[in-house]
Amino acid sequence: MNNKYLKNLYKYRFLLQEIVRKNVRLQYRDSVLGVFWTFLQPLLTTLVLVVVFGRIFGKTNSGVVSYPIYLLCGRLLFEFFSQSTKRAMHSIEDSSSVIKKVYVPKYIYPLANVISTFVTFLISLSVLFAMMAYYSLFTNVHLFYTKYDFLAFIPIVILFMLCIGVGLILSVLAVFFKDVEYLYDVFTLLLFYMTPIFYKLNQLHLNSMVNYGLMANPLYSIVSMFRACVLYGVMWNWNWFFYSLGFSILTIIIGVWTFYKNQDKFILYL
Amino acid sequence: MQEPIIKVENVSMMFNINNEKIDNMKEYFIKLITRKLHFSEFWALRDISFTVNKGERLGVLGLNGAGKSTLLKVMAGVMKPTEGSITIKGVIAPLLELGAGFDMNYSGKENVFLYGATMGFSRKFVQTKYDYILDFSELHEFIDVPVKNFSSGMRARLGFAIATAVEPQILILDEVLSVGDARFRIKSEAKITSMFERGITVIFVSHNTDQVRRICNKAILLEKGRIIAQGTADEVCDIYDVITNKK
Numbered sequence: 414m415n416n417k418y419l420k421n422l423y424k425y426r427f428l429l430q431e432i433v434r435k436n437v438r439l440q441y442r443d444s445v446l447g448v449f450w451t452f453l454q455p456l457l458t459t460l461v462l463v464v465v466f467g468r469i470f471g472k473t474n475s476g477v478v479s480y481p482i483y484l485l486c487g488r489l490l491f492e493f494f495s496q497s498t499k500r501a502m503h504s505i506e507d508s509s510s511v512i513k514k515v516y517v518p519k520y521i522y523p524l525a526n527v528i529s530t531f532v533t534f535l536i537s538l539s540v541l542f543a544m545m546a547y548y549s550l551f552t553n554v555h556l557f558y559t560k561y562d563f564l565a566f567i568p569i570v571i572l573f574m575l576c577i578g579v580g581l582i583l584s585v586l587a588v589f590f591k592d593v594e595y596l597y598d599v600f601t602l603l604l605f606y607m608t609p610i611f612y613k614l615n616q617l618h619l620n621s622m623v624n625y626g627l628m629a630n631p632l633y634s635i636v637s638m639f640r641a642c643v644l645y646g647v648m649w650n651w652n653w654f655f656y657s658l659g660f661s662i663l664t665i666i667i668g669v670w671t672f673y674k675n676q677d678k679f680i681l682y683l
Numbered sequence: 684m685q686e687p688i689i690k691v692e693n694v695s696m697m698f699n700i701n702n703e704k705i706d707n708m709k710e711y712f713i714k715l716i717t718r719k720l721h722f723s724e725f726w727a728l729r730d731i732s733f734t735v736n737k738g739e740r741l742g743v744l745g746l747n748g749a750g751k752s753t754l755l756k757v758m759a760g761v762m763k764p765t766e767g768s769i770t771i772k773g774v775i776a777p778l779l780e781l782g783a784g785f786d787m788n789y790s791g792k793e794n795v796f797l798y799g800a801t802m803g804f805s806r807k808f809v810q811t812k813y814d815y816i817l818d819f820s821e822l823h824e825f826i827d828v829p830v831k832n833f834s835s836g837m838r839a840r841l842g843f844a845i846a847t848a849v850e851p852q853i854l855i856l857d858e859v860l861s862v863g864d865a866r867f868r869i870k871s872e873a874k875i876t877s878m879f880e881r882g883i884t885v886i887f888v889s890h891n892t893d894q895v896r897r898i899c900n901k902a903i904l905l906e907k908g909r910i911i912a913q914g915t916a917d918e919v920c921d922i923y924d925v926i927t928n929k930k
Protein backbone atom coordinates (compact mmCIF):
# COMPACT_ATOMS: atom_id res chain seq x y z
CA MET A 414 0.00 0.00 0.00
CA ASN A 415 2.78 2.38 0.90
CA ASN A 416 4.53 1.71 -2.37
CA LYS A 417 1.49 2.76 -4.37
CA TYR A 418 1.28 6.10 -2.58
CA LEU A 419 4.96 6.82 -2.92
CA LYS A 420 4.82 6.02 -6.63
CA ASN A 421 1.87 8.35 -7.00
CA LEU A 422 3.64 11.18 -5.21
CA TYR A 423 6.62 10.64 -7.47
CA LYS A 424 4.41 10.86 -10.54
CA TYR A 425 2.87 14.09 -9.35
CA ARG A 426 6.07 15.71 -8.15
CA PHE A 427 5.87 18.17 -11.04
CA LEU A 428 2.39 19.21 -9.97
CA LEU A 429 3.65 19.80 -6.44
CA GLN A 430 6.44 21.98 -7.84
CA GLU A 431 4.04 23.89 -10.06
CA ILE A 432 1.55 24.58 -7.31
CA VAL A 433 4.26 25.78 -4.92
CA ARG A 434 5.65 27.97 -7.69
CA LYS A 435 2.19 29.31 -8.41
CA ASN A 436 1.40 30.10 -4.77
CA VAL A 437 4.65 31.98 -4.32
CA ARG A 438 4.33 33.86 -7.61
CA LEU A 439 0.70 34.85 -7.20
CA GLN A 440 1.30 36.03 -3.66
CA TYR A 441 3.46 38.86 -4.88
CA ARG A 442 1.96 39.56 -8.26
CA ASP A 443 -0.40 42.52 -8.45
CA SER A 444 0.70 43.74 -5.03
CA VAL A 445 2.15 47.18 -4.60
CA LEU A 446 4.90 46.29 -2.15
CA GLY A 447 5.62 42.77 -3.36
CA VAL A 448 8.49 40.98 -1.68
CA PHE A 449 9.16 44.13 0.28
CA TRP A 450 6.05 43.38 2.33
CA THR A 451 7.58 40.13 3.51
CA PHE A 452 10.31 42.20 5.14
CA LEU A 453 8.14 45.06 6.26
CA GLN A 454 5.41 43.10 8.00
CA PRO A 455 7.54 41.44 10.68
CA LEU A 456 9.45 44.68 11.24
CA LEU A 457 6.30 46.69 11.77
CA THR A 458 4.64 44.20 14.07
CA THR A 459 7.82 43.80 16.10
CA LEU A 460 8.12 47.56 16.38
CA VAL A 461 4.60 47.89 17.75
CA LEU A 462 5.12 45.06 20.23
CA VAL A 463 8.44 46.55 21.40
CA VAL A 464 6.87 49.94 21.94
CA VAL A 465 3.85 48.54 23.75
CA PHE A 466 5.39 45.76 25.83
CA GLY A 467 9.06 46.70 25.87
CA ARG A 468 8.95 48.42 29.22
CA ILE A 469 6.97 45.67 30.90
CA PHE A 470 8.63 42.52 29.59
CA GLY A 471 11.84 43.75 28.04
CA LYS A 472 13.80 45.28 30.87
CA THR A 473 17.52 44.64 30.74
CA ASN A 474 17.52 42.39 33.77
CA SER A 475 14.75 40.13 32.49
CA GLY A 476 17.19 37.83 30.75
CA VAL A 477 15.99 38.23 27.20
CA VAL A 478 19.32 39.57 25.89
CA SER A 479 17.63 41.71 23.32
CA TYR A 480 13.87 42.18 23.50
CA PRO A 481 13.31 43.02 19.81
CA ILE A 482 15.20 39.94 18.70
CA TYR A 483 13.48 37.85 21.34
CA LEU A 484 10.18 39.09 19.94
CA LEU A 485 11.12 38.59 16.34
CA CYS A 486 12.15 34.98 16.83
CA GLY A 487 8.80 34.12 18.36
CA ARG A 488 6.86 36.21 15.90
CA LEU A 489 8.39 34.74 12.75
CA LEU A 490 7.92 31.16 13.84
CA PHE A 491 4.35 31.79 15.00
CA GLU A 492 3.53 33.59 11.77
CA PHE A 493 4.74 30.64 9.75
CA PHE A 494 2.59 28.30 11.81
CA SER A 495 -0.60 30.33 11.61
CA GLN A 496 -0.21 31.32 7.94
CA SER A 497 0.69 27.89 6.65
CA THR A 498 -2.04 26.10 8.56
CA LYS A 499 -4.67 28.62 7.51
CA ARG A 500 -3.68 28.35 3.86
CA ALA A 501 -3.63 24.56 4.04
CA MET A 502 -7.08 24.69 5.62
CA HIS A 503 -8.55 26.55 2.63
CA SER A 504 -6.55 24.66 0.04
CA ILE A 505 -8.91 21.82 -0.82
CA GLU A 506 -11.90 24.08 -1.20
CA ASP A 507 -9.98 26.61 -3.23
CA SER A 508 -8.95 23.89 -5.64
CA SER A 509 -12.42 22.38 -5.85
CA SER A 510 -12.80 23.20 -9.55
CA VAL A 511 -9.76 21.09 -10.38
CA ILE A 512 -10.54 18.24 -7.99
CA LYS A 513 -14.04 17.89 -9.39
CA LYS A 514 -12.81 17.36 -12.92
CA VAL A 515 -9.38 15.77 -12.89
CA TYR A 516 -7.77 13.20 -10.65
CA VAL A 517 -4.98 14.65 -8.56
CA PRO A 518 -3.68 13.33 -5.25
CA LYS A 519 -5.57 15.72 -3.00
CA TYR A 520 -3.02 15.94 -0.23
CA ILE A 521 -0.83 17.86 -2.65
CA TYR A 522 -2.79 21.01 -1.96
CA PRO A 523 -2.29 21.36 1.78
CA LEU A 524 1.29 20.16 1.35
CA ALA A 525 2.04 22.70 -1.38
CA ASN A 526 0.58 25.51 0.71
CA VAL A 527 2.76 24.69 3.70
CA ILE A 528 5.81 24.56 1.43
CA SER A 529 5.05 27.87 -0.27
CA THR A 530 4.47 29.55 3.10
CA PHE A 531 7.78 28.06 4.16
CA VAL A 532 9.45 29.86 1.28
CA THR A 533 8.01 33.15 2.49
CA PHE A 534 9.16 32.28 6.00
CA LEU A 535 12.73 31.74 4.79
CA ILE A 536 12.66 35.13 3.11
CA SER A 537 11.40 36.73 6.31
CA LEU A 538 14.26 35.14 8.25
CA SER A 539 16.51 37.60 6.51
CA VAL A 540 14.90 40.30 8.64
CA LEU A 541 16.12 38.42 11.70
CA PHE A 542 19.65 38.21 10.31
CA ALA A 543 19.58 41.88 9.42
CA MET A 544 18.44 42.82 12.88
CA MET A 545 21.05 40.64 14.55
CA ALA A 546 23.73 42.19 12.36
CA TYR A 547 22.49 45.65 13.20
CA TYR A 548 22.54 44.98 16.91
CA SER A 549 25.96 43.37 16.83
CA LEU A 550 27.59 46.08 14.76
CA PHE A 551 25.89 49.24 15.85
CA THR A 552 24.89 48.77 19.47
CA ASN A 553 26.55 47.43 22.53
CA VAL A 554 24.04 44.61 22.92
CA HIS A 555 25.97 41.42 23.27
CA LEU A 556 24.57 38.54 21.23
CA PHE A 557 25.91 35.07 21.68
CA TYR A 558 27.22 33.52 18.49
CA THR A 559 28.18 29.95 19.14
CA LYS A 560 28.21 26.63 17.38
CA TYR A 561 24.63 26.13 18.59
CA ASP A 562 23.44 28.62 16.01
CA PHE A 563 23.88 25.89 13.43
CA LEU A 564 21.32 23.74 15.20
CA ALA A 565 18.65 26.36 14.65
CA PHE A 566 17.33 24.49 11.65
CA ILE A 567 16.12 21.60 13.79
CA PRO A 568 13.25 23.45 15.53
CA ILE A 569 12.35 24.80 12.09
CA VAL A 570 12.11 21.28 10.68
CA ILE A 571 9.97 20.19 13.61
CA LEU A 572 7.74 23.22 13.10
CA PHE A 573 7.41 22.34 9.41
CA MET A 574 6.27 18.85 10.34
CA LEU A 575 3.78 20.26 12.83
CA CYS A 576 2.34 22.59 10.19
CA ILE A 577 1.87 19.75 7.75
CA GLY A 578 0.08 17.61 10.32
CA VAL A 579 -2.19 20.40 11.52
CA GLY A 580 -2.74 21.59 7.95
CA LEU A 581 -3.89 18.16 6.83
CA ILE A 582 -6.33 17.82 9.71
CA LEU A 583 -7.75 21.30 9.15
CA SER A 584 -8.10 20.86 5.41
CA VAL A 585 -10.27 17.78 5.96
CA LEU A 586 -12.43 19.48 8.59
CA ALA A 587 -12.89 22.58 6.44
CA VAL A 588 -14.38 20.54 3.61
CA PHE A 589 -17.13 19.15 5.80
CA PHE A 590 -17.69 21.98 8.25
CA LYS A 591 -17.72 25.53 7.02
CA ASP A 592 -17.39 27.05 10.47
CA VAL A 593 -14.00 25.45 11.13
CA GLU A 594 -12.39 28.43 9.44
CA TYR A 595 -13.86 30.92 11.88
CA LEU A 596 -13.15 28.71 14.87
CA TYR A 597 -9.54 28.37 13.79
CA ASP A 598 -9.16 32.12 13.36
CA VAL A 599 -10.18 32.60 16.97
CA PHE A 600 -7.96 29.74 18.03
CA THR A 601 -4.83 31.20 16.43
CA LEU A 602 -5.56 34.54 18.01
CA LEU A 603 -5.70 32.94 21.43
CA LEU A 604 -2.64 30.84 20.62
CA PHE A 605 -0.68 34.01 20.00
CA TYR A 606 -1.23 35.02 23.58
CA MET A 607 -0.62 31.56 24.92
CA THR A 608 2.79 31.33 23.27
CA PRO A 609 5.60 33.29 24.90
CA ILE A 610 6.19 35.63 21.99
CA PHE A 611 6.21 39.00 23.69
CA TYR A 612 6.77 37.76 27.21
CA LYS A 613 8.93 35.27 29.00
CA LEU A 614 7.00 32.56 30.81
CA ASN A 615 8.59 33.14 34.19
CA GLN A 616 7.67 36.83 34.01
CA LEU A 617 4.03 35.98 34.34
CA HIS A 618 4.38 34.39 37.78
CA LEU A 619 1.63 31.90 37.12
CA ASN A 620 0.90 28.96 39.33
CA SER A 621 2.55 25.73 38.26
CA MET A 622 -0.58 24.08 36.85
CA VAL A 623 -1.19 26.94 34.46
CA ASN A 624 2.51 27.01 33.66
CA TYR A 625 2.45 23.37 32.63
CA GLY A 626 -0.66 24.03 30.61
CA LEU A 627 1.11 26.70 28.63
CA MET A 628 4.19 24.58 28.22
CA ALA A 629 2.04 21.87 26.66
CA ASN A 630 1.79 24.12 23.64
CA PRO A 631 4.29 22.60 21.18
CA LEU A 632 5.09 26.06 19.88
CA TYR A 633 6.47 26.87 23.31
CA SER A 634 9.08 24.12 22.93
CA ILE A 635 9.88 24.99 19.34
CA VAL A 636 10.30 28.72 19.92
CA SER A 637 12.32 28.07 23.07
CA MET A 638 14.65 25.74 21.16
CA PHE A 639 15.09 28.31 18.42
CA ARG A 640 15.81 31.08 20.88
CA ALA A 641 18.29 28.89 22.74
CA CYS A 642 20.36 28.53 19.57
CA VAL A 643 20.03 31.93 18.06
CA LEU A 644 19.63 34.25 21.00
CA TYR A 645 21.38 32.68 23.93
CA GLY A 646 23.90 30.50 22.12
CA VAL A 647 23.35 27.48 24.34
CA MET A 648 22.09 23.96 23.92
CA TRP A 649 18.37 23.65 24.40
CA ASN A 650 16.50 21.70 27.01
CA TRP A 651 16.09 18.20 25.57
CA ASN A 652 12.59 17.91 27.04
CA TRP A 653 11.54 20.51 24.52
CA PHE A 654 13.07 18.55 21.67
CA PHE A 655 11.44 15.23 22.45
CA TYR A 656 8.09 16.77 23.31
CA SER A 657 7.77 18.89 20.17
CA LEU A 658 9.14 16.15 17.92
CA GLY A 659 6.76 13.59 19.37
CA PHE A 660 3.84 16.01 19.13
CA SER A 661 4.63 16.86 15.51
CA ILE A 662 5.00 13.25 14.45
CA LEU A 663 1.73 12.44 16.18
CA THR A 664 -0.10 15.23 14.36
CA ILE A 665 1.28 14.07 11.04
CA ILE A 666 0.09 10.54 11.72
CA ILE A 667 -3.36 11.80 12.72
CA GLY A 668 -3.42 14.15 9.74
CA VAL A 669 -2.49 11.49 7.22
CA TRP A 670 -4.95 9.02 8.71
CA THR A 671 -7.81 11.54 8.75
CA PHE A 672 -7.04 12.55 5.20
CA TYR A 673 -6.81 8.99 3.94
CA LYS A 674 -10.09 8.06 5.57
CA ASN A 675 -12.05 10.98 4.18
CA GLN A 676 -10.54 12.02 0.89
CA ASP A 677 -12.95 9.98 -1.20
CA LYS A 678 -15.85 11.91 0.30
CA PHE A 679 -14.49 15.36 -0.52
CA ILE A 680 -16.04 15.43 -3.95
CA LEU A 681 -19.49 15.03 -2.47
CA TYR A 682 -19.11 18.19 -0.43
CA LEU A 683 -17.20 20.49 -2.74
CA MET B 684 -5.71 -6.51 -31.79
CA GLN B 685 -7.99 -6.80 -28.81
CA GLU B 686 -6.17 -5.28 -25.91
CA PRO B 687 -8.38 -4.06 -23.10
CA ILE B 688 -7.23 -0.69 -21.96
CA ILE B 689 -10.24 0.19 -19.81
CA LYS B 690 -12.16 -2.37 -17.79
CA VAL B 691 -15.24 -1.28 -15.91
CA GLU B 692 -16.53 -4.07 -13.68
CA ASN B 693 -19.84 -3.96 -11.81
CA VAL B 694 -19.45 -0.30 -11.00
CA SER B 695 -22.13 1.33 -8.91
CA MET B 696 -22.14 4.83 -7.53
CA MET B 697 -24.35 5.88 -4.66
CA PHE B 698 -24.88 9.36 -3.30
CA ASN B 699 -26.42 10.26 0.01
CA ILE B 700 -29.06 12.87 -0.44
CA ASN B 701 -30.35 14.60 2.61
CA ASN B 702 -33.10 17.13 2.76
CA GLU B 703 -31.13 19.81 4.49
CA LYS B 704 -27.51 20.51 3.87
CA ILE B 705 -25.62 20.15 7.13
CA ASP B 706 -22.37 21.95 6.77
CA ASN B 707 -21.40 23.19 10.16
CA MET B 708 -20.35 21.42 13.32
CA LYS B 709 -23.11 22.64 15.59
CA GLU B 710 -25.91 21.28 13.41
CA TYR B 711 -24.05 18.05 12.81
CA PHE B 712 -23.70 17.27 16.49
CA ILE B 713 -27.25 18.31 17.29
CA LYS B 714 -28.64 16.06 14.60
CA LEU B 715 -26.31 13.24 15.58
CA ILE B 716 -27.45 13.40 19.18
CA THR B 717 -31.12 13.81 18.45
CA ARG B 718 -30.84 10.98 15.89
CA LYS B 719 -32.18 13.09 13.10
CA LEU B 720 -29.28 12.32 10.78
CA HIS B 721 -31.19 10.82 7.87
CA PHE B 722 -29.92 10.18 4.40
CA SER B 723 -31.71 8.78 1.44
CA GLU B 724 -29.79 6.86 -1.14
CA PHE B 725 -29.53 7.80 -4.76
CA TRP B 726 -27.91 5.29 -7.09
CA ALA B 727 -26.48 7.27 -10.00
CA LEU B 728 -24.87 4.17 -11.50
CA ARG B 729 -25.99 0.55 -11.14
CA ASP B 730 -23.84 -2.43 -12.00
CA ILE B 731 -22.12 -0.97 -15.01
CA SER B 732 -19.73 -3.29 -16.84
CA PHE B 733 -17.99 -2.85 -20.15
CA THR B 734 -14.57 -3.10 -21.72
CA VAL B 735 -12.84 -0.73 -24.06
CA ASN B 736 -10.00 -2.01 -26.19
CA LYS B 737 -7.03 0.00 -27.31
CA GLY B 738 -7.86 2.23 -30.22
CA GLU B 739 -11.61 1.96 -29.83
CA ARG B 740 -13.79 5.01 -29.69
CA LEU B 741 -16.71 4.56 -27.32
CA GLY B 742 -19.69 6.85 -27.42
CA VAL B 743 -21.71 7.29 -24.24
CA LEU B 744 -25.31 8.31 -24.85
CA GLY B 745 -28.20 8.95 -22.58
CA LEU B 746 -30.76 11.48 -21.53
CA ASN B 747 -29.87 14.09 -18.94
CA GLY B 748 -29.57 12.47 -15.54
CA ALA B 749 -28.80 9.04 -16.98
CA GLY B 750 -25.41 8.96 -15.26
CA LYS B 751 -23.05 9.80 -18.15
CA SER B 752 -21.04 12.48 -16.36
CA THR B 753 -20.92 10.41 -13.18
CA LEU B 754 -19.55 7.48 -15.19
CA LEU B 755 -16.87 9.68 -16.72
CA LYS B 756 -15.89 11.07 -13.35
CA VAL B 757 -15.57 7.59 -11.91
CA MET B 758 -13.46 6.54 -14.90
CA ALA B 759 -11.25 9.61 -14.59
CA GLY B 760 -10.60 8.79 -10.95
CA VAL B 761 -12.33 11.89 -9.66
CA MET B 762 -14.78 9.78 -7.69
CA LYS B 763 -14.35 6.41 -6.11
CA PRO B 764 -17.16 3.99 -7.02
CA THR B 765 -19.33 2.73 -4.18
CA GLU B 766 -19.09 -0.77 -5.65
CA GLY B 767 -17.09 -2.38 -8.40
CA SER B 768 -13.74 -1.52 -9.89
CA ILE B 769 -12.17 0.27 -12.81
CA THR B 770 -8.87 -0.79 -14.33
CA ILE B 771 -7.16 1.65 -16.64
CA LYS B 772 -3.86 1.16 -18.41
CA GLY B 773 -2.41 4.40 -19.59
CA VAL B 774 -2.44 8.13 -19.17
CA ILE B 775 -5.86 9.70 -19.29
CA ALA B 776 -6.39 13.24 -20.42
CA PRO B 777 -9.84 14.13 -19.20
CA LEU B 778 -11.57 17.00 -20.85
CA LEU B 779 -14.55 17.08 -18.57
CA GLU B 780 -14.68 20.81 -18.73
CA LEU B 781 -12.34 22.81 -20.81
CA GLY B 782 -9.83 24.67 -18.72
CA ALA B 783 -10.80 22.99 -15.45
CA GLY B 784 -7.19 22.74 -14.33
CA PHE B 785 -6.54 26.42 -14.96
CA ASP B 786 -5.86 29.01 -12.33
CA MET B 787 -7.64 32.18 -13.30
CA ASN B 788 -4.94 34.55 -12.08
CA TYR B 789 -2.18 32.77 -13.92
CA SER B 790 -1.34 33.66 -17.50
CA GLY B 791 -2.10 31.35 -20.41
CA LYS B 792 1.54 30.34 -20.66
CA GLU B 793 1.83 29.52 -16.97
CA ASN B 794 -1.39 27.55 -17.12
CA VAL B 795 0.00 25.42 -19.93
CA PHE B 796 2.66 24.09 -17.59
CA LEU B 797 0.27 23.84 -14.66
CA TYR B 798 -2.27 21.86 -16.67
CA GLY B 799 0.47 19.63 -18.02
CA ALA B 800 1.70 18.96 -14.49
CA THR B 801 -1.88 18.11 -13.43
CA MET B 802 -1.68 15.24 -15.89
CA GLY B 803 1.74 14.24 -14.61
CA PHE B 804 4.00 15.82 -17.22
CA SER B 805 7.23 17.68 -16.48
CA ARG B 806 7.97 21.22 -17.54
CA LYS B 807 10.63 20.00 -19.90
CA PHE B 808 8.22 17.73 -21.71
CA VAL B 809 5.51 20.34 -21.97
CA GLN B 810 8.07 22.82 -23.27
CA THR B 811 8.68 20.59 -26.29
CA LYS B 812 4.96 20.76 -27.07
CA TYR B 813 4.64 24.46 -26.40
CA ASP B 814 4.85 25.67 -29.99
CA TYR B 815 2.20 23.19 -31.08
CA ILE B 816 -0.08 24.36 -28.29
CA LEU B 817 0.35 28.01 -29.29
CA ASP B 818 -0.31 27.24 -32.92
CA PHE B 819 -3.34 25.02 -32.37
CA SER B 820 -5.01 27.39 -29.94
CA GLU B 821 -4.16 30.42 -32.08
CA LEU B 822 -3.50 32.38 -28.90
CA HIS B 823 -0.08 33.81 -29.76
CA GLU B 824 -0.69 37.40 -28.70
CA PHE B 825 -2.73 36.51 -25.65
CA ILE B 826 -0.65 33.80 -24.07
CA ASP B 827 0.75 36.09 -21.38
CA VAL B 828 -2.62 37.49 -20.39
CA PRO B 829 -4.24 36.15 -17.19
CA VAL B 830 -6.72 33.45 -18.06
CA LYS B 831 -9.50 35.21 -16.20
CA ASN B 832 -9.51 37.69 -19.05
CA PHE B 833 -9.89 35.01 -21.69
CA SER B 834 -13.20 34.38 -23.37
CA SER B 835 -14.67 30.93 -22.79
CA GLY B 836 -13.80 30.05 -26.37
CA MET B 837 -10.15 30.94 -25.80
CA ARG B 838 -10.05 28.79 -22.68
CA ALA B 839 -11.65 25.94 -24.60
CA ARG B 840 -9.04 26.20 -27.36
CA LEU B 841 -6.18 26.32 -24.89
CA GLY B 842 -7.47 23.41 -22.81
CA PHE B 843 -8.04 21.29 -25.87
CA ALA B 844 -4.64 22.16 -27.32
CA ILE B 845 -2.83 21.12 -24.14
CA ALA B 846 -4.81 17.92 -23.66
CA THR B 847 -4.17 16.75 -27.19
CA ALA B 848 -0.56 17.97 -27.30
CA VAL B 849 0.60 15.64 -24.54
CA GLU B 850 -0.61 12.65 -26.60
CA PRO B 851 -2.48 10.75 -23.94
CA GLN B 852 -3.41 7.13 -24.48
CA ILE B 853 -6.97 7.76 -23.43
CA LEU B 854 -9.00 10.87 -24.07
CA ILE B 855 -12.23 11.42 -22.19
CA LEU B 856 -14.53 14.04 -23.66
CA ASP B 857 -17.66 15.21 -21.86
CA GLU B 858 -19.67 17.13 -24.43
CA VAL B 859 -16.76 19.48 -24.96
CA LEU B 860 -16.75 19.21 -28.71
CA SER B 861 -20.03 21.05 -28.78
CA VAL B 862 -18.42 24.09 -27.21
CA GLY B 863 -16.83 26.74 -29.35
CA ASP B 864 -17.55 28.17 -32.75
CA ALA B 865 -17.97 26.10 -35.91
CA ARG B 866 -14.34 26.57 -36.91
CA PHE B 867 -13.09 25.24 -33.57
CA ARG B 868 -15.45 22.28 -33.74
CA ILE B 869 -14.20 21.30 -37.17
CA LYS B 870 -10.58 21.75 -36.07
CA SER B 871 -10.97 19.74 -32.88
CA GLU B 872 -12.79 16.91 -34.61
CA ALA B 873 -10.08 16.81 -37.27
CA LYS B 874 -7.40 16.65 -34.58
CA ILE B 875 -9.09 13.77 -32.76
CA THR B 876 -9.57 11.89 -36.00
CA SER B 877 -5.88 12.30 -36.81
CA MET B 878 -5.01 10.81 -33.42
CA PHE B 879 -6.89 7.61 -34.25
CA GLU B 880 -4.06 6.43 -36.46
CA ARG B 881 -1.80 6.47 -33.44
CA GLY B 882 -4.21 4.20 -31.59
CA ILE B 883 -5.71 6.67 -29.17
CA THR B 884 -8.69 5.43 -27.19
CA VAL B 885 -11.55 7.87 -26.87
CA ILE B 886 -14.55 7.98 -24.55
CA PHE B 887 -17.00 10.49 -25.91
CA VAL B 888 -20.16 11.73 -24.23
CA SER B 889 -22.51 13.60 -26.42
CA HIS B 890 -26.13 14.24 -27.29
CA ASN B 891 -25.16 14.84 -30.89
CA THR B 892 -25.66 11.49 -32.59
CA ASP B 893 -24.20 12.77 -35.86
CA GLN B 894 -20.92 13.46 -34.13
CA VAL B 895 -21.01 10.15 -32.30
CA ARG B 896 -21.57 8.26 -35.57
CA ARG B 897 -18.64 10.12 -37.12
CA ILE B 898 -16.17 9.76 -34.31
CA CYS B 899 -17.05 6.54 -32.50
CA ASN B 900 -17.11 2.93 -33.53
CA LYS B 901 -18.83 1.56 -30.43
CA ALA B 902 -21.35 3.06 -28.08
CA ILE B 903 -23.33 2.42 -24.92
CA LEU B 904 -26.67 3.88 -23.94
CA LEU B 905 -27.37 4.73 -20.32
CA GLU B 906 -30.69 5.21 -18.66
CA LYS B 907 -31.16 5.84 -14.94
CA GLY B 908 -27.69 4.55 -14.20
CA ARG B 909 -27.88 1.30 -16.15
CA ILE B 910 -26.63 0.31 -19.58
CA ILE B 911 -29.70 -0.40 -21.69
CA ALA B 912 -27.95 -0.81 -25.03
CA GLN B 913 -24.48 -1.70 -26.24
CA GLY B 914 -23.14 -2.21 -29.73
CA THR B 915 -21.78 -0.39 -32.73
CA ALA B 916 -22.11 3.37 -32.79
CA ASP B 917 -24.74 3.25 -35.51
CA GLU B 918 -26.86 0.67 -33.72
CA VAL B 919 -26.91 2.52 -30.44
CA CYS B 920 -27.40 5.90 -32.09
CA ASP B 921 -30.42 4.52 -33.90
CA ILE B 922 -31.95 3.44 -30.61
CA TYR B 923 -31.15 6.79 -29.03
CA ASP B 924 -32.64 8.70 -31.94
CA VAL B 925 -35.85 6.75 -31.53
CA ILE B 926 -35.97 7.56 -27.85
CA THR B 927 -35.43 11.24 -28.50
CA ASN B 928 -37.87 11.15 -31.40
CA LYS B 929 -35.33 12.48 -33.78
CA LYS B 930 -36.33 10.42 -36.79
